[in-house]
Amino acid sequence: MAHNKQSAAARVPTLAKEITAYYERGEEDGRLRSGAGRLEFWRTQDVLRRLLPPPAAQLLDVGGGSGIHAQWLAADGYLVELIDPMPLHVEQAAQLRGVTARIGDARALDVSGESVDVVLLLGPLYHLTQHEDRVRALTEAHRVLRPGGVVFATTINRFAALHGTLHEGLYFAPDRRPHIEASTQRGLLNPPEGDTSMFTTAYLHEPSQVLTEFTAAGLIPRGQYGLEGAAWLMGDISSRLDDPEQRELVLRAMRLTESVPSLLGVSGHLLTAGSKPMDPRH
Numbered sequence: 001m002a003h004n005k006q007s008a009a010a011r012v013p014t015l016a017k018e019i020t021a022y023y024e025r026g027e028e029d030g031r032l033r034s035g036a037g038r039l040e041f042w043r044t045q046d047v048l049r050r051l052l053p054p055p056a057a058q059l060l061d062v063g064g065g066s067g068i069h070a071q072w073l074a075a076d077g078y079l080v081e082l083i084d085p086m087p088l089h090v091e092q093a094a095q096l097r098g099v100t101a102r103i104g105d106a107r108a109l110d111v112s113g114e115s116v117d118v119v120l121l122l123g124p125l126y127h128l129t130q131h132e133d134r135v136r137a138l139t140e141a142h143r144v145l146r147p148g149g150v151v152f153a154t155t156i157n158r159f160a161a162l163h164g165t166l167h168e169g170l171y172f173a174p175d176r177r178p179h180i181e182a183s184t185q186r187g188l189l190n191p192p193e194g195d196t197s198m199f200t201t202a203y204l205h206e207p208s209q210v211l212t213e214f215t216a217a218g219l220i221p222r223g224q225y226g227l228e229g230a231a232w233l234m235g236d237i238s239s240r241l242d243d244p245e246q247r248e249l250v251l252r253a254m255r256l257t258e259s260v261p262s263l264l265g266v267s268g269h270l271l272t273a274g275s276k277p278m279d280p281r282h
Contacts, residue, residue, distance in 0.1 A: 038241050067089075067099055080100070083103070117149050126156045138153070138213055151219055155270050157266075158187055165198070189204055228267045231250050
């Protein structure tokens with residue numbers, strides 16, 4: 001992919017120090033490979049495989065972390081370039097066959113306009129806590145897409161912190177509860193400083209907010225898909241996923257409800273698809 005000639009200074013990614021510290025722990029590569037996290041991984045894979053254009057489309061994986069999705073996408077035959085603000089993630093992703101990886105910022109992509117078929121934003125939007133930054137990232141995705149190209153963006157649902165910490169028991173800790181409850185009101189999760197038991201600073205969307213941000217960036221929303229449904233709150237979900245037959249039943253059940261409007265916010269994560277208009281005037 002050809003890169004444009006904007007200044008390197010505009011490309012320096014900036015993340016809050018607590019977000020950087022969270023990912024410098026090196027745990028992100030294993031998060032979706034074991035335990036209950038596999039549900040998010042397999043459901044993301046399941047939805048994308050149904051919606052992506054056929055290989056060998058050119059795909060830009062923005063904020064792609066260590067390359068957990070880039071790896072299977074490249075194996076499926078896609079031409080994958082990964083961009084991430086964390087040097088550790090870029091180093092890990094660069095080792096994957098068929099994946100090129102480099103440091104970059106979702107808000108200022110060093111990528112030529114109308115040069116890719118698909119943009120994945122499977123992580124950046126929930127670490128961009130300001131509305132303007134999220135729209136800027138989506139606008140950048142719009143810019144680099146060819147007409148008719150597709151954006152897939154993952155967001156964390158507004159009540160995910162409340163549901164998840166109730167499930168795990170952290171909600172009952174008096175020092176954590178105010179932070180959790182605040183996230184349901186303002187959409188901003190700010191764990192206590194130094195707390196490594198919770199996720200780091202993140203913005204938690206209402207499903208309708210994502211559609212508003214897509215539209216503000218000039219994208220046409222094409223669908224929303226709850227990734228984990230209610231299954232992520234099952235006490236025995238990890239053991240169910242260990243059994244291939246039961247895993248398929250879980251995935252089947254999630255497909256039945258994945259786009260039911262009244263259930264979208266139950267999932268921990270929401271995948272939203274949108275396209276760049278064929279006619280740039282619309």
